[in-house]
Amino acid sequence: MAENWRSKMITAGIARSPNRAMLRAVDFKDGDFEKPIVGVANGHSNMNPCNAGIQPLVDRAMDALRKAGAMPQVFGTPTVTDGIGMGTDGMKYSLVSREVIADAIETSVNGQMMDGALVVGGCDKNMPGGMMAIARMNVPAIYVYAGSIKPGHWKGQDLTIASAFEAVGAFSAGKMSKEDYDGIEKNACPTVGACGGMFTANTMSTSFEALGMSLMHSSTMAAPDAEKVDSAGESAKALVNAIRKNIRPRDIITRKSIENVVSLVMATGGSTNAVLHYLAIASAAEVEWTIDDFERVRRKVPVLCDLKPSGKYVATDLHKAGGAPQVLKMLLANGLLHGDCMTITGRTIAEELANIPAEPRKDQDVIRPFNNPLYKQGHLAILKGNLATEGCVAKITGLKNPSITGPARVYDSEREVMVAIMDRKIKPGDVVVIRYEGPKGGPGMQEMLAPTSALTGQGLGDSVGLITDGRFSGATWGMVVGHVAPEAYVGGTIALVNEGDSITIDAHKQLIQLNVPDDELAKRRAAWKQTKPRFTRGLLAKYAYLVSTATKGAVTDSFDDAKK
Numbered sequence: 001m002a003e004n005w006r007s008k009m010i011t012a013g014i015a016r017s018p019n020r021a022m023l024r025a026v027d028f029k030d031g032d033f034e035k036p037i038v039g040v041a042n043g044h045s046n047m048n049p050c051n052a053g054i055q056p057l058v059d060r061a062m063d064a065l066r067k068a069g070a071m072p073q074v075f076g077t078p079t080v081t082d083g084i085g086m087g088t089d090g091m092k093y094s095l096v097s098r099e100v101i102a103d104a105i106e107t108s109v110n111g112q113m114m115d116g117a118l119v120v121g122g123c124d125k126n127m128p129g130g131m132m133a134i135a136r137m138n139v140p141a142i143y144v145y146a147g148s149i150k151p152g153h154w155k156g157q158d159l160t161i162a163s164a165f166e167a168v169g170a171f172s173a174g175k176m177s178k179e180d181y182d183g184i185e186k187n188a189c190p191t192v193g194a195c196g197g198m199f200t201a202n203t204m205s206t207s208f209e210a211l212g213m214s215l216m217h218s219s220t221m222a223a224p225d226a227e228k229v230d231s232a233g234e235s236a237k238a239l240v241n242a243i244r245k246n247i248r249p250r251d252i253i254t255r256k257s258i259e260n261v262v263s264l265v266m267a268t269g270g271s272t273n274a275v276l277h278y279l280a281i282a283s284a285a286e287v288e289w290t291i292d293d294f295e296r297v298r299r300k301v302p303v304l305c306d307l308k309p310s311g312k313y314v315a316t317d318l319h320k321a322g323g324a325p326q327v328l329k330m331l332l333a334n335g336l337l338h339g340d341c342m343t344i345t346g347r348t349i350a351e352e353l354a355n356i357p358a359e360p361r362k363d364q365d366v367i368r369p370f371n372n373p374l375y376k377q378g379h380l381a382i383l384k385g386n387l388a389t390e391g392c393v394a395k396i397t398g399l400k401n402p403s404i405t406g407p408a409r410v411y412d413s414e415r416e417v418m419v420a421i422m423d424r425k426i427k428p429g430d431v432v433v434i435r436y437e438g439p440k441g442g443p444g445m446q447e448m449l450a451p452t453s454a455l456t457g458q459g460l461g462d463s464v465g466l467i468t469d470g471r472f473s474g475a476t477w478g479m480v481v482g483h484v485a486p487e488a489y490v491g492g493t494i495a496l497v498n499e500g501d502s503i504t505i506d507a508h509k510q511l512i513q514l515n516v517p518d519d520e521l522a523k524r525r526a527a528w529k530q531t532k533p534r535f536t537r538g539l540l541a542k543y544a545y546l547v548s549t550a551t552k553g554a555v556t557d558s559f560d561d562a563k564k
Contacts (some may be wrong), residue, residue, distance in 0.1 A: 049191070051122040147225070
C-alpha cells in the first residue's frame with residue numbers, strides 16, 4: 001500500500017496524539033488509524049434531479065469502503081443546475097462551478113492529506129470539476145456517476161429536458177397547442193437523474209469509462225435503478241484495490257487515454273462541452289492536448305450511435321444496447337482505440353473489453369454496425385478563420401448541409417437575442433451572433449440552449465446559423481458554433497461584426513469567416529474599446545480576472561492567460 005499521511009508524520013517525528021484525538025471523535029477506533037482514509041466527495045442536493053438521487057450511492061460506497069478496509073470521510077461539493085439556470089444570470093455560474101467543485105475537492109482531500117478519493121456527482125459540471133481535482137491531486141481516485149434520468153413520455157413521444165425548451169419555440173410560433181406545451185413540461189423529467197440524451201452529463205460520464213477512471217458499464221445506468229447503487233459499492237472496492245496497488249490518476253490520464261475519450265465522444269455524438277472540459281482535464285493532468293487534436297481524431301472516427309439531441313435515443317437505450325463498452329470495443333476492433341491504456345482496476349482497457357463482442361447486437365439500432373455509421377466522420381468540427389483565429393467548435397450532426405453564408409444579426413447578450421427570437425425577427429438564412437458571453441466577457445460562458453431550442457421549435461434549426469463566444473448545451477443541435485476565440489471582451493474579431501455583415505460558416509472547409517475587407521476590419525479594431533466588466537466583486541469578478549481563453553479550457557490556474 002502507498003505510504004499514507006500517518007506514516008509520513010511518524011517518519012517526520014511528529015506527535016500523533018492530537019490527530020488521533022480528533023479522529024476518535026468521528027468514529028475512529030484502535031486499528032483504524034493504519035487504514036487508508038478515503039475522501040468521499042458527495043454531490044447530493046435536491047436542487048436538481050441530476051443530484052437528488054446521490055445519497056444512496058454515497059451510503060453504499062461508504063459501507064463498501066469500510067468493508068474493504070478503508071476509513072471513509074464524506075464531505076460536500078456544490079452544484080449548479082444548468083437546466084434551471086438556463087437563460088438567466090444564474091447560468092453565468094455554471095462553468096464557474098466547475099472550478100469551484102475542483103477547488104473544493106482539492107481543498108478537502110489535500111487539506112486532510114487523504115489517501116484516496118471517491119467522487120460522486122450528477123449534473124454537467126460535477127464530472128469535469130471532479131476529474132480536474134482528481135488529476136491535480138494525483139492520489140488514487142475513482143468517479144461514480146449519479147446516473148441518467150429515464151425518458152419522459154407524452155402522446156407516444158420520448159421526452160428529454162430539450163423537449164421542454166423546444167416546446168417554447170414551437171408554442172410561440174403557433175406550431176404547438178397549449179395542451180401539448182403543458183403536457184411536455186409536466187412529463188419531460190419523470191425521475192431523478194441527469195438529462196437523458198447524449199448531452200453534457202452523459203457525454204462526460206461515458207467518457208470516464210473510456211478514460212479508465214470509472215468502472216465499465218456504470219455510466220449509462222438509470223439513476224433510480226438498483227444496479228446504479230450496486231455500481232457505487234463496486235467502485236469503492238476497486239478504489240481500495242487501487243490504493244493498495246498505488247495506481248494513481250496520472251498513470252491513467254495520458255495523451256493516449258484522452259485520445260480514447262475523444263474517439264468515444266465522436267462515436268456517440270457527444271456534447272461540444274467535451275472539448276472545453278478535456279482541454280481543462282488535460283491541463284490539470286499536465287498532459288499535452290490542444291484544440292487541434294480534437295479535429296485530428298474527428299476525421300478518422302465515425303458517428304456510430306443514434307442518440308439525442310439530433311438522434312432518436314437516450315442514454316438508457318444505449319445502456320440496454322451495450323453501453324459505452326460496446327462502442328469502445330468496436331473502436332478497438334477497428335484500430336481506433338489504444339488498448340494498452342491502464343484503467344482504475346489495474347487492467348488495460350483491452351482486457352476490460354475482452355468479453356465484449358466486436359459488433360453490436362442485431363436486435364437494436366441505437367448502435368450502428370461499424371460499416372454502416374450515421375456519419376463517416378465525427379460531429380464536433382474545429383473551425384478557424386478571421387472570426388476565430390484560435391479556433392471554435394461546431395456541432396454538425398443532424399444537418400443536411402453544414403455550411404451557410406448569410407447576414408449577421410448581432411446581439412451583445414443572450415437576453416437580447418431571446419427577445420428577437422420570440423418576436424420572430426430571425427429569418428431563414430440569417431447568422432445570429434451572440435457575443436460578450438465568453439469566459440471573461442459573460443463572465444462564465446453561458447450555454448445557449450434557450451435560443452437554439454427556440455429556433456429549433458420555430459422550425460429554423462436547419463436554416464439559421466448561430467455563433468457565439470459562449471457555449472452550447474449538450475442538448476443543442478443545428479448550425480451552431482461556440483467557443484469562438486479570441487472572445488469579444490478581449491477584442492476578438494467577433495467584437496467587430498456589424499449588423500448585416502456577411503458571415504460564412506463552412507464545416508466542410510473548417511472555416512468561419514467574416515466577409516469584410518481587412519482594411520475595414522483594421523479601422524473597426526482601431527475604434528474598438530473594451531467594455532467595462534459586468535462584475536467587479538465576488539466570485540464572478542474573480543473568475544473573469546483569472547480565466548483563460550476557451551481554447552485552453554477556460555481554466556483559472558493558467559496564469560499566462562490571466563489579466564488579458
